[in-house]
Amino acid sequence: MTDILAELSWRGLIHQTTDDAHLPAWLNGESRALYCGFDPTADSLHVGSLLPLVILRRFQRAGHRPIALVGGATGMIGDPSGKSEERKLLSLDVLRANVEGMQNQMRMLLDFERGSNAAILVNNYDWMSGFSCLDFLRDVGKNFPVNAMLAKDSVKNRLERGDAGLSYTEFSYMLLQAYDFVHLLEHHDCQLQIGASDQWGNITAGIDLARRMKSVQLYGMTCPLLTKADGSKMGKTETGTVWLSPARTSPYAFYQYWINVDDLDAGKCLRFLTELSREEIEALDGARAADPGKRESQRRLAEEVTRLIHGEAGLRAARRATDVFFGAEVSELSDAQLGEIFADVPSRDLPRSRLSGEGLNVVDAIVEASLAKSKGEARRIVEQGGAYVNNRRVEGLNTQLGPNDLASASVMVLRWGKKKYALLRFRD
RNA sequence: GGGGGGUUUCCCGAGCGGUCAAAGGGGUCAGACUGUAAAUCUGAUGGCACUGCCUUCACAGGUUCGAAUCCUGUACCCCCCA
Structure with a gap:
């Protein structure tokens, strides 16, 4: 059993824990289950949500069982944490697609086969959707003092803003997330929840709920937000x-x-x-x-x-x-290779006949490829030496492009300045 | 209600009736340098059929050979006196 906390600690990944004194012994003693939730706000995770996922992975490698929770239910509500205004609700279809997309990515980072500590993927929609409103209020809501809820930063910030407000729906978000924790405790013996530092309030809400409902003391841990030296978000x-x-x-x-x-x-x-x-x-x-x-x-x-x-x-x-x-000139590559390499780059199809005879003027080519908004702009960039065909600088305004200027069978690579590219494809 | 000032090209801002596509700064783009960086330096920065032509200076009219610059009206903004 690797000392996972020691590793997280030297990596600077521990922002806060609910129990610095007991957590090390608890984790190092035996394999534990822990979870982290991800709300399906898009059909893909992004760099911002990568960090908690990588941490789950680290826990798994250290011998623990990670549970990745996608918030099919909580995503319907919207987490007010760190948000300055009320979120728009996503439609069920979109949510379903998002959950699917995110699950695929989680499968790449976590190992779901790995014997005793295989990762588990859960969707809180599965247990929340059947929970009746009355039952929820009686079983869960009863355990939440509104005073404590109002004191959470995520709520306080929004109420203090005045211009933004907070709907009852979003206000209830923390109850759902808190209940998730209790649910995972019951079904997977999960006693630790991790998340980014803005999740602290939601995590402690779950811990409080478990204590009230089950008389169990759970653990929470947060990691820093992935930010740049200037304070802005990465990604x-x-x-x-x-x-x-x-x-x-x-x-x-x-x-x-x-x-x-x-x-x-x-x-x-x-x-x-x-x-x-x-x-x-x-x-x-x-x-x-x-x-x-x-x-x-x-x-x-x-x-x-x-x-x-x-x-x-x-x-x-x-x-x-x-x-x-x-690098150097673009050459000896096939259409397919170029297509793959320049997958991100805008392209335009032109009839092959444009290359025959006099050929195609560079300035026109640049405009056709939408690299420049006008001929004047294209001309300027050529004159200043900032235009390239297949990464070879264009020498003058009256450069004519012919079949020999193709980088592959039918593709020509145009470049504006250092990084801006466009492709022209010549078809019969 | 009365008096005064303003509205300029992406932004700020200058602009004697002709030599104004319009100073200067910012931004942006390119080049040099470099670490696919920062800083710095150089150049460019309305459109086109580019030594020329066209469209732009709140909007609509007018005066003039000629207006961003003068006059009239319209809209919006600011200030002062009530």
């Missing part, structure tokens, strides 16, 4: 959220997100999200301090996290795309 880019689903965020974009992590955040990310050993991480810290330009930490981070989420194949694809995006 957001100008283009939006970084998702775990390859359909929403390609392995390449995912890999790039981590490659671009700030030096100041790299050490934290390595500790939080990778399974590298303490020695390896500290070696990387040293390397980063000595020669930050090499960005070994970021490379390693991107590699580890991308492999974790997208597997070896995804990592390979991300790397190959990176080579092309930041």
Whole structure:
């Protein structure tokens, strides 16, 4: 039995526990069940919710049994924690699809086969949907003093805002989550709940409920929120959220997100999200301090996290795309390979005849590919040396593109500046 | 109700009736440098058939050879006196 708390502790993953004194002995004595809930607000998890999931994984590797709970029921209500205003309710169909999508991702990170401590996936809709309103109020609601509920930060913050308010529905959220804990205690002997630090109130609500209903003392533990050195949340880019689903965020974009992590955040990310050993991480810290330009930490981070989420194949694809995006000329690749590498990039189909005869002028090509809004803009970028065809700089305004400028059988790769790409596909 | 000021290109902001697509700053984009960074430097920044033409300076009209600049009206904003 690995000392999981010691590991979480050096990684900086313990924000708060409900019982610092007894938790170590309780966990190190034998294999325990623990759970963490995830609300199905989208059909994919994102970087923000990755951290608790990785922690569940760590617990499992240390010999404990992780229970991943998707909030099919709680998702219908909306958690007020950390939200500044009332949430819109999701339709049942959307929720069902979201639960499905998230479960698939959990299957990748947790092992559901692993003998005595195989992970368990549960959906609180299964036990909540049949719970009648009256029974719930009598059995659960009776145990919640409104005073205590009003004192929770998640509620207090919303009430103090004045402009936002809080509906009775969201106010009740913590009762549902609290009951989940009791339910999992009864059915899976789960006595520990983990979550991000904003879940503290909900976790302690569950512990209080269990004490009142079952006279049992449960445990809770929170991890820090995954934030950047400047205080903002990780997992957001100008283009939006970084998702775990390859359909929403390609392995390449995912890999790039981590490659671009700030030096100041790299050490934290390595500790939080990778399974590298303490020695390896500290070696990387040293390397980063000595020669930050090499960005070994970021490379390693991107590699580890991308492999974790997208597997070896995804990592390979991300790397190959990176080579092309930041490398030399695009050549000796097939249509299919290019399509895969430039999966994220907008493309446009043009008739092949545009390449014959005089050929296609670069400026026109750039506009056709929607890289530039107008010809003037396209012309400007060519004049300033910021336009590239197949990663080769375009020399002048009157460059004409012909069949020889295709990178593969039918694809031409246009680039604007350092990173903005577009494809033109020439079809018969 | 009376008096005064304002409305400019993505934003702020300058703009003698002609030489204004409109100063300057910010932002954005590109290039150099670099660590796929930050900072810095350089250039660009309405459209097009680009040594020229077209559309823009709240809106609608007018004066003039010619208006973002003058006049009239309309809308919105600000200030002062009641």
